[in-house]
Amino acid sequence: MATIAVIGAGLAGLVVSRELAQSHDVVVFEKSRGVAGRMATRRADPFEFDHGAQFFTARSDAFRTFLEPLVEAGVVADWQARFAELRRDEIVATRQWDTEHPHYVGVPGMNAIGKALSSGLDVRLDTAVRSLTRDGERWQLVGERQERLGEFDWVIASAPASQTAALLAPASIASTAAKVGMDACYALLLGFDEPPDLSWQAALVHDADISWISVNSSKPGRPATCSLVVHSTNAWANAHLDDDAETVRRHLADEFCKITHVDIAAATFVDVQRWRYANVDRQKGDLYALDAERRLAACGDWFVRGRVEGAFISALALAGRIGQDAS
Numbered sequence: 001m002a003t004i005a006v007i008g009a010g011l012a013g014l015v016v017s018r019e020l021a022q023s024h025d026v027v028v029f030e031k032s033r034g035v036a037g038r039m040a041t042r043r044a045d046p047f048e049f050d051h052g053a054q055f056f057t058a059r060s061d062a063f064r065t066f067l068e069p070l071v072e073a074g075v076v077a078d079w080q081a082r083f084a085e086l087r088r089d090e091i092v093a094t095r096q097w098d099t100e101h102p103h104y105v106g107v108p109g110m111n112a113i114g115k116a117l118s119s120g121l122d123v124r125l126d127t128a129v130r131s132l133t134r135d136g137e138r139w140q141l142v143g144e145r146q147e148r149l150g151e152f153d154w155v156i157a158s159a160p161a162s163q164t165a166a167l168l169a170p171a172s173i174a175s176t177a178a179k180v181g182m183d184a185c186y187a188l189l190l191g192f193d194e195p196p197d198l199s200w201q202a203a204l205v206h207d208a209d210i211s212w213i214s215v216n217s218s219k220p221g222r223p224a225t226c227s228l229v230v231h232s233t234n235a236w237a238n239a240h241l242d243d244d245a246e247t248v249r250r251h252l253a254d255e256f257c258k259i260t261h262v263d264i265a266a267a268t269f270v271d272v273q274r275w276r277y278a279n280v281d282r283q284k285g286d287l288y289a290l291d292a293e294r295r296l297a298a299c300g301d302w303f304v305r306g307r308v309e310g311a312f313i314s315a316l317a318l319a320g321r322i323g324q325d326a327s
């Protein structure tokens, strides 16, 4: 039975871990205090915000099959939002999302999916892997505090591309990862005691520095208190990566007010969150990277596209391949 270290407990890390844990010893290292990665949920009592992934679709049979038990267990549900497309403050199209084309979310928060998938796995939270070194036939992992995290036959990195590049350098996988550019995004989180008057629950925004607004509290199973999540465009976030949080908050709040005509002063909670590595364009290459000789691999959305389903497809493909190689 091979020992396998998986770096990252986002969807890709959890999927590859669950598959391989059926016949191997798997330990997952996650630098955050919780699982789920970019499928994140933040609580700011009495409000809750999915500040990363908003919803996801399932186009492949494999992903639909994977989701079935989660839907059955009530961990995943269909968000039937009133959707609008906006050109700044003008509504240019509306649509009612329906069961024919489900828009899935985690319940009661997006991170519930990661929590459910991590059940039964050996996940070490609050444990960032800083480096790995070859020790004979095995990998020695070292943490941020220079602590030894253990020895493993295989290491799988599921962190975003440039973090994987830094971790796995100088292996060839690192140079593959270093070529993949990921875009940033800011999330403005707004909580209201009195729900603002909006005719939609999810909006795609054009011609603005904001690309998306959702009434997070309209998703199934959320607290009744009104929470909104506003995402910047990737382009604006890339250009303002080093701005201080107050400047970012002011600009996005201003854009939000101009687009929705909602008085931001009515919000009783306002915060902003930066995602340095949020999204990645559709990729054309392999679904994962693997160095069978050195027993090193990587998976994640950045092999496919910055989508939840992309992370799943990459992880499932890698698990299938390592399942054959690991012994």
Ligand SMILES: Cc1cc2nc3c(=O)[nH]c(=O)nc-3n(C[C@H](O)[C@H](O)[C@H](O)COP(=O)(O)OP(=O)(O)OC[C@H]3O[C@@H](n4cnc5c(N)ncnc54)[C@H](O)[C@@H]3O)c2cc1C
Residues within 6 Å of the ligand: 007, 008, 009, 010, 011, 012, 013, 029, 030, 031, 032, 035, 036, 037, 038, 039, 051, 052, 053, 054, 055, 056, 057, 127, 128, 129, 130, 158, 159, 160, 163, 167, 185, 187, 231, 275, 277, 278, 279, 299, 300, 301, 302, 305, 306, 307, 308, 309, 310, 311
């Ligand atoms: C703002 C935003 C909006 C989005 N909207 C959507 C959407 O609407 N629909 C959609 O389908 N997708 C959306 N996405 C993309 C989607 O969230 C991702 O494609 C998917 O969650 C990626 O999963 P992953 O497992 O590949 O990576 P991640 O979720 O990033 O997981 C990687 C994990 O590795 C951990 N890690 C990194 N370095 C280390 C280290 N050194 N040691 C230990 N752990 C480490 C990280 O903490 C993280 O938990 C959005 C993402 C963002 C940020």
